[in-house]
Amino acid sequence: MNNYAKIIVAGSPISKSNFKLFNLNGRAILPYNSGKYHDRYALYEEEIAYEARIQNPSTVLTESLIAVLKVYYKSEKRHPDTNNITKSIFDGIEKSGLIINDAQIRRMIIEEYYDKDNPRFELELFGESFYTINYEIVKKDVKDKPIEYSLPSNKKNSSLTKAKETIPRDCNNTCYICGKGNGNGQLLSANNGKMKICKECLKKLF
Structure with a gap:
């Protein structure tokens, strides 16, 4: 039984919500071949599906899963909302056939990092029948310089x-x-x- 997979996809992660168009009935659509900027998300989803399958040949995860997602952006401040890109990523993973449905993800940790030379995301999936997860928040001995945010x-x-x-x-x-x-x-x-x-x-x- 398969109980582990890891996927790394190069490039700055993007959010699905930024690429929606709406038809005459008000229904949201994601175009593939309009020749416009909005095609970018559909192509990114296809890239995720391809990389997930090529990096995990013959693997299908069918049980409930723990996900650890590490997202590396180019910039500390100019990037999508990390909480929003998880849907984009798991849509691509589901399309690859690596998982049956993104509802399998029952526990998830998301970590945000910065790498201007190599933006990417790294996703690890663990079968819950084999793995568990423990985490704690610990106060730092030496305070880091805070990353401050302001209104747009x-x-x-x-x-x-x-x-x-x-x-x-x-x-x-x-x-x-x-x-x-x-x-x-x-x-x-x-x-x-x-x-x-x-x-x-x-x-x-x-």
Whole structure:
């Protein structure tokens, strides 16, 4: 019985959500041969499937699995959300026939690293009947330099962000976003009655 497999795929991992198109009925599709940028995800999924099969010939994992995923990005800050790329990766692994269904993954550890010269992901799959997993979080003796994150530029200047910085939350007589008063009954209750928002700002939120 097969109970272990390892897959390494070179290149920067990408997220499925960034490459969806929508048809006339609003259904999400992932094109393969449109000749557009959106084809990139489908091609990446095919690459994962090919590498998974070529690196693990004749292997099929049929039982529940533990997954250890190590993702290596080019940059510390400019990369997809690591939590989102797991779906992309396991779609390709499932397509390869290495696993029956990604529902087999019952436990998973994801680790994020950086390697500007060799971005990639490394995935190990362990059969639960043969392996178990133990982990702990330990405080460091020497503190590392923190990797700090900030709001993206399109959110830094948003009216909602500015409102949060300048308008008190408990103000019931002015709009929480623009600060205008309750003229002509324009304010509506929001957030379970904790704040007021004018009709114009409410329209802009949708």
